[in-house]
Amino acid sequence: MTTISPSRRRGRRFGSPRVVAFFVLCAALFSIAALWREQLSSVLWSVATPVLNTRALPAVVFSSITAQFASKNALVAESNALRAALASSSILLLDRNLLYFENRDLKLRLGREANSPSILAAVLLAPPGVPYDTLFIDAGSSEGVVAGAPVFAGGSVIVGKVSHVYPHAARVVLLSAPGESYDALLKTQDGTVPLTVAGMGGGSLSGDVPSGTVVRVGDTVLFPGIEPSFAATVVSVTPTKSGSFLTLSMSLPVNLFGLQYVEVRQQTSL
Amino acid sequence: MMNNTRFLLATCFLLAALGFLLPLWPLSALGILIAGLSGRYLFAIAIGLLFDIAYGAPMGALHFVWFPFTLVALVAMLGSELAKRYLLGRTQSKTVY
Numbered sequence: 001m002t003t004i005s006p007s008r009r010r011g012r013r014f015g016s017p018r019v020v021a022f023f024v025l026c027a028a029l030f031s032i033a034a035l036w037r038e039q040l041s042s043v044l045w046s047v048a049t050p051v052l053n054t055r056a057l058p059a060v061v062f063s064s065i066t067a068q069f070a071s072k073n074a075l076v077a078e079s080n081a082l083r084a085a086l087a088s089s090s091i092l093l094l095d096r097n098l099l100y101f102e103n104r105d106l107k108l109r110l111g112r113e114a115n116s117p118s119i120l121a122a123v124l125l126a127p128p129g130v131p132y133d134t135l136f137i138d139a140g141s142s143e144g145v146v147a148g149a150p151v152f153a154g155g156s157v158i159v160g161k162v163s164h165v166y167p168h169a170a171r172v173v174l175l176s177a178p179g180e181s182y183d184a185l186l187k188t189q190d191g192t193v194p195l196t197v198a199g200m201g202g203g204s205l206s207g208d209v210p211s212g213t214v215v216r217v218g219d220t221v222l223f224p225g226i227e228p229s230f231a232a233t234v235v236s237v238t239p240t241k242s243g244s245f246l247t248l249s250m251s252l253p254v255n256l257f258g259l260q261y262v263e264v265r266q267q268t269s270l
Numbered sequence: 271m272m273n274n275t276r277f278l279l280a281t282c283f284l285l286a287a288l289g290f291l292l293p294l295w296p297l298s299a300l301g302i303l304i305a306g307l308s309g310r311y312l313f314a315i316a317i318g319l320l321f322d323i324a325y326g327a328p329m330g331a332l333h334f335v336w337f338p339f340t341l342v343a344l345v346a347m348l349g350s351e352l353a354k355r356y357l358l359g360r361t362q363s364k365t366v367y
Contacts, residue, residue, distance in 0.1 A: 025312065033322065033340075034336075040323045048290075055291060131325060132328045133329060134325075164326060178329050179333060180330075201330070
């Protein structure tokens with residue numbers, strides 16, 4: 001039947017079985033995803049982890065075939081390896097300064113041994129591959145990873161904490177993730193100043209200290225504890241408008257884009 | 271299924287999968303956006319949900335969005351419907367009022 005009534009026409013359109021079926025299906029999908037998000041995520045990562053682990057395999061095979069033909073490629077690879085070595089040396093050097101201060105302080109007090117076991121994990125996804133300043137690592141509950149465990153880039157350089165654990169994978173929220181904030185200590189040459197660091201996204205953090213504090217670019221931010229956790233480096237110091245505080249811009253001491261391995265500590269003191 | 275549809279779905283899925291494997295998440299978002307804008311709504315929503323389940327909820331101020339990739343699919347769907355209705359003129363009635 002042909003109708004000239006706009007309202008009837010509209011009603012028939014939205015009431016057509018196809019549209020209704022579409023909305024019902026969408027609602028069902030959304031409900032399933034919302035209700036069983038954790039379980040579905042766990043299943044999904046069980047499938048995705050082996051796929052992401054084998055991602056590097058074609059590159060390795062291809063490079064072994066072409067290596068004998070291309071000396072330039074070998075040089076580029078060597079250059080990349082040296083860059084990676086330099087980056088890890090930089091981290092170790094930062095570690096060294098931290099350990100020096102720590103050692104000096106501890107010598108003034110009674111010694112206490114603090115050494116918690118750690119789990120080595122490969123980084124499956126890191127920014128910019130994954131949004132929201134998170135990492136996905138290939139160790140999960142089967143390997144002993146627990147939610148809330150601190151994650152280190154190597155040595156005492158902390159990068160984040162585990163937020164979700166799957167059987168063979170885990171999601172790590174970086175310290176620099178937006179909305180995250182932590183109580184920390186700013187280690188200056190004159191002593192330590194407590195401050196709250198807040199994640200700003202993209203590997204950067206910010207925090208305020210009283211304006212009388214002597215802060216220099218390159219000063220370190222630590223998490224308090226018997227085992228040192230080096231969290232960030234000051235990259236710029238800006239006075240606030242009122243002049244009562246200094247706003248510190250900080251960055252994570254590691255290059256997130258080149259992060260290949262992390263250590264998950266079994267302590268839960270972050 | 272028409273060849274055109276098949277090609278489009280394959281392209282969108284390839285973009286989304288590449289975004290996951292490379293990894294570069296904007297590529298995945300682009301795949302979802304193209305699927306939504308080209309009228310493959312259910313496919314776009316399904317892929318969006320899949321990525322939201324994989325990547326988890328956003329951090330910080332946008333944490334309340336909860337399903338951002340699905341939201342991209344819904345926005346693309348809405349955009350496509352509005353474009354069809356008001357810009358492309360495909361649904362204009364031929365009935366004389």
